[in-house]
Amino acid sequence: MEPLRTLLFVPGNRQNMIEKARHLPSDVIVLDLEDSVPSAEKASARATVTDSLAVLALKGQRVFVRINSIASGLAQEDLEAVITRGIDGISQPKPSSASDIRQAAAIIERLESERGIEEGHVKLLPWVETAKGLIHAFEIASASPRVVGISFGAEDFTLDTGMERTEEGAELLYPRTMVVIAAKAADVVAIDTPYNDFRDEAGLIKEAQLARRLGFEGKFLIHPSQIEPVNRIFHPSPEEVDYAKRVVATFEAAEAQGFASTSLEGKMIDIPIANRARKLLKVADSIAQREKGG
Numbered sequence: 001m002e003p004l005r006t007l008l009f010v011p012g013n014r015q016n017m018i019e020k021a022r023h024l025p026s027d028v029i030v031l032d033l034e035d036s037v038p039s040a041e042k043a044s045a046r047a048t049v050t051d052s053l054a055v056l057a058l059k060g061q062r063v064f065v066r067i068n069s070i071a072s073g074l075a076q077e078d079l080e081a082v083i084t085r086g087i088d089g090i091s092q093p094k095p096s097s098a099s100d101i102r103q104a105a106a107i108i109e110r111l112e113s114e115r116g117i118e119e120g121h122v123k124l125l126p127w128v129e130t131a132k133g134l135i136h137a138f139e140i141a142s143a144s145p146r147v148v149g150i151s152f153g154a155e156d157f158t159l160d161t162g163m164e165r166t167e168e169g170a171e172l173l174y175p176r177t178m179v180v181i182a183a184k185a186a187d188v189v190a191i192d193t194p195y196n197d198f199r200d201e202a203g204l205i206k207e208a209q210l211a212r213r214l215g216f217e218g219k220f221l222i223h224p225s226q227i228e229p230v231n232r233i234f235h236p237s238p239e240e241v242d243y244a245k246r247v248v249a250t251f252e253a254a255e256a257q258g259f260a261s262t263s264l265e266g267k268m269i270d271i272p273i274a275n276r277a278r279k280l281l282k283v284a285d286s287i288a289q290r291e292k293g294g
Contacts, residue, residue, distance in 0.1 A: 002286060003027050003286050004149060004217060006025075006028070006218060006230050007030050008222075009030050010030065010031055012032050012045035012065070018049075018052045021061070022055065022061065025227055027062065029062070031053075033082075046082065047081070049082055050081050053085075053086035055086075057085070057086035057087075058086075062088045063089075064089040065078070065087060065090055066090075067079060067082070067093070067104075069095070070094075070100045076107060079104065079107045079111060083115065088122070089122060089124065090124050090125070092126040093126075093153070094130055096130065098142075102144060123147070125150070125191065126147060128140065128152055129153030137183075138182040141183055147186070147188055149217075150191070152179040154193035158171065169207070190215060190217060192207075192219040193220060194219070194221060195207050195208070198225055209233055217283075219234070244281050246264060248277050251271075254269070
């Protein structure tokens, strides 16, 4: 699967911002029909987003659209408007259970068939941003083959639970960890919540580094200035890649001699360590292919 390190929100009612997004190096552009669009502009935003999808696709951009939630009553209208050629996925907010995912997936399946889009092309990236969503995170993550990952939404989660959102973020450690565990159990990726102070690069870097350590594989963004540092953090460094290659080579040499473990630079290398190194190399290769357009 192509990398999902950086997913940049662009308000669906702001044509000028969508135009600028055509040239940005985010892994995914997420055209938003939900929180960043006032109620009075939902219909016009749908039209703007639909018109923009083909243009962004021609520029080689992967494009997701964040629809409104199933509970809002607007999701079907959103999907009817945006499931067209040029869209890669749907960012689905506030699902309470797997049934919300299956409902969206059924609509997408029908629209793909009606509009001549390859079956299964449009992916789903649901959000975990309510207490019910967290309790059902694994079921949400495994509800449909279209689901490629689940995303943690801290603002709505703290609102729903009554938690106080702090700069330190200790209150988010448990839900973040549970989102990662649910994603891994379902064999999909975990994407971290946006960092809302786009002027605070140091804070962004600190939070993105924590997210990577917890097992997240990418992060939603709200400003183009956040793309470069987050892309860098979720890109294995040359030193990490070199060490991973040596780990794999060392382990395979030991394995060929009938051993299931060995050592490298005084550290034990066994099957889980070797597999972790292989996974890192796979991620690095996927990013490299993306960056050279292949």
